[in-house]
Amino acid sequence: MALVALTAHELCSMLKARQVSCLEVTQAVLERISAVDGEVRAYVTVTADQALETARAVDEQIARGDEPGPLTGIPVAVKDNMCTQGILTTCSSRILYNFVPPYDATVVERLAKAGSVMVGKTNLDEFAMGSSTENSGLFTTHNPWNLTRVPGGSSGGSAAAVAADEAIVALGSDTGGSIRQPASFCGVVGLKPTYGRVSRYGLVAFASSLDQIGPITKDVTDAALLLQAIAGKDPLDSTSVDVPVPDYLSSLQNDVKGLRIGVPKEFFAQGVQPEIADAVWKSIELLGSLGADYREIPMPIMEYTLPTYYILAPAEASSNLARYDGVRYGLRSKHSPDVVTMLVKTRGEGFGAEVKQRIMIGTYALSAGYYDAYYLKAQKVRTLVRQAYDEAFKEFDVLISPTSPTVAFGIGERVDDPFQMKLADVCTIPVNLAGIPAISLTCGFHDGLPIGMQIMGKPFDEEALLRVAYTFEQNTDYRKRKPAL
């Protein structure tokens, strides 16, 4: 098998055994990018020179016999909304078209410390607002399984890069499903950790109380490996939580005996394609045949999660995105007679339509006179969503649902139908509202496109997710299918 098709854990053992050098692996990935990224368009920036330099340094370390880090020599792609010192970080927005951060995000620093080699920055919906990368202010990424389809979003670039073997592993960020939905569309594994599990320092904020960084990988083992490297309290992020990080690799057990699975029926309602519901149910039954117990449960509050999200996320975004004013960095509109005009023109020219719409919604929701009716009420619903999950997890170890109601849709198909577009996140949004962890992995195919299954868990119990996902992966062979590029 080609080097680029291998997983991180496979490459790690080869690198350790010196069957291959880091330089070879890195070169292979860079060649793969040159070969297919013209069609896929996963990357905003490819950092070939830095990657080769790092790879050589890693090889020297290995040659010296230094203790290699857990990701030593593994080429990794990073979503372009995480700050990388000296490397363009655009958030796929015109307003940050030239922004080069003077610092690394904590996750980027931790990946470097673990020995990985960053090969580039991947495309996203502008400021992570969207479900298809069609809102990217730069270009649209294509689904490696079918280039006329979207890769999902907002981490569409990262998911497509991993699916197309243009990266061994990647980082995404997930505010309402932005890791899981593209992972589902691209047939890879996407894990959104518990809110507070991974530092957000250096992640350009969309909605601070919902954003979380996580792995996008080819298999569950790699997800565990990558999570291990990035998880843990960060003194620079007050919202990161000081809960001990377990050994995630040891939770990879092919065993679900006695596991209690809840199946919230509301997740199978709103516009879920029958083929998807079927595939997910079949997967649940498979887990049942492996010894897990499962039962359907009602979670009626889920009906309100989409409107709740579309008040809270824009409210936070309207404030988070206020700093893009042309004063200090990024785009500055020219020929303004005064500072107010400069600010208005810069934001007018720099932001795309979706971002503007959300800023307006959020500004409205926070305004005096509307605050109680919108923001405060949405916060109350959020509490109810959290409580509904708490209740469910008294009875169940994990909950399972589809990741997205459909498989990847066509590029351009939903751009004029914002409601349909936003429905793509109906199964993933509740998880962010509750702050719980969830993983998506392939559980079938429809029309030659992957179907994603979402497994949700208790706060800080990523181990349960990994164990269920690993067991499923070991007992199926969806993971072995590759897009024909």
Added chain:
Amino acid sequence: MAEYEPVIGIEVHAELLTESKMFCDCSADFGGAPNSRTCPVCLGLPGSLPVANKKAVEYVVRTALALNCEISEQSIFHRKNYFYPDLPKNYQISQYDNPIGRNGWIDITVNGETKRIGIRRVHLEEDTAKLIHVGGDQSFIDYNRSGVPLMEIVSEADIRSADESREYLIRLRAILTYLAVNDGKMEEGSLRAEPNISLRPKGTEKFGTKTELKNLNSFRAVYRGLDYEIERQKHVLEEGGKIVQETRRWDDTHGVTASMRSKEFEQEYRYFPDPDLVPMHFTREFVEEQHRALPELPEAKKERLIRDYGLPPYDAEILTNTRAFADFYEEAVKAFNEPKTVSNWMMGDFTRLLNAAGMDIAESKVKPADLASMLKMISEGTISGKIAKSVFEEMFETGKPPEEIVKAKGLTQITSEAELHPIVDRVIAENPRIVEDFLGGKEKSFGFLVGQVMKYTQGRASPEVVNRLLRERLASSAK
């Protein structure tokens, strides 16, 4: 015509004396080359996150306790959203409906009467950057101040005169400096007072339309600014006019206030809890611990000075206005146990010299022990009180101990009779008419003769000895 009563509330912003900024590790010190004390957090760069400065929170809790406030069990930071180039995130992290402290008070004394002024709230926020307009179409921004911890103290509208306002601020500054949470420097802007003021007919309840005053950079400016504004509003109302709700800037040079901007429309700040920060929980243990950590506060110190040193309340009040002044006083008294004498010198000559030099006592070169030794030299008769004044001036100028000055200049008092006899004889010999007058019963002439002896000794002669010798000699010459 109705008599008007001013209604005044004061908002005070105090920069906290923490080492680092409110939400990052950058130095919070004053000065530094422009933008040298910055990082991704205080520049509001994309992806940066705030982490609250624990020391700053403790300082505010302590201040709130010293101001007799209730401490919220849970307090949170809000974002105050507005666009301005000195605000790097275009929102300020501040506090809204959940401040750290509320419902406190302090007592002030005006014209011998004590009055209680309510404290509505004490909260914590971050300072903004500094805009530097160079003229033309260019402005620069220095972010060194961006993110410096700022404490806001809002009084109730309990204040009724310019006098009370000044007194309130003096006592508030005293408390802040005692707590060592703020340096109290209004002139440098690290302590800023923004009063709002309205008038209403005496005896009525309803508030009138208020104006807010800015640019009051000293206690004197606060007094003058309010005094002016009270008269201005009175004039407008008496002419049948209406007060416009606005911010007015005090012009210290011309002694007037002028309109800065209208505040007729409530600003829309879209406050909401900052999701990047976690709520602060103050347990009873923590609050008690902070309470125990409070130093002796001005009121307590004032009472103690009255009690222990027998000082008049007026002296005790003045001496305790800053912690440094009170500390100096107590240390000097420790070395020279005549409390009222020390107080007189400090409130008199020392204060006069400090004011003339525009100096704080902390910056003065005079040490408490040196003031004490000088006072001791007076009481022991080594120098005269008159000489002491010039000695002290030199101590103030040079920081030299008084012994050194007295010795170098030969200012020691002459008490030796052997040394003074010839001079007394000479004065008697040189002034026969005056001596005659004196002997004829003109007691006043005696003072002239003493003065002559002093003149010949450059004021160093001990007045006591001179008196005695003169009287002896004159008595014998009368025989």
